[in-house]
Amino acid sequence: METHENDPTTDQSADPWTTFQDRFGSLSDQIKDTYQKVSAEGGPSGDDVRDALGTLARAWDQVADSVSSALQDPEVRSRVKDAASSFAAAMGNTISQLGEELRKTDPSEEE
Numbered sequence: 389m390e391t392h393e394n395d396p397t398t399d400q401s402a403d404p405w406t407t408f409q410d411r412f413g414s415l416s417d418q419i420k421d422t423y424q425k426v427s428a429e430g431g432p433s434g435d436d437v438r439d440a441l442g443t444l445a446r447a448w449d450q451v452a453d454s455v456s457s458a459l460q461d462p463e464v465r466s467r468v469k470d471a472a473s474s475f476a477a478a479m480g481n482t483i484s485q486l487g488e489e490l491r492k493t494d495p496s497e498e499e
Contacts, residue, residue, distance in 0.1 A: 458464045
């Protein structure tokens with residue numbers, strides 16, 4: 389099997405959270421550099437981006453407040469439980485199907 393230089397399974401001594409943090413930090417830097425190149429070519433200014441993020445944060449707060457208020461209603465809580473139960477059942481079924489497919493293609497079971 390061919391491995392890649394960035395194969396996360398090759399260095400078992402590294403702390404996985406440190407690796408995660410390093411990789412997302414690197415990704416963040418790359419996205420920031422790309423954004424700066426694009427914005428230099430006529431994209432939105434930094435102030436425009438900050439204003440848009442502020443608007444998104446305020447909208448998110450309104451959504452969170454609405455959900456919190458709705459969850460005070462016992463009927464809504466019941467419906468949330470039903471929906472979560474359906475989601476869990478669907479995920480369980482999907483994982484079971486995936487496991488069956490993996491067992492079918494596992495070369496170690498063919499011996």
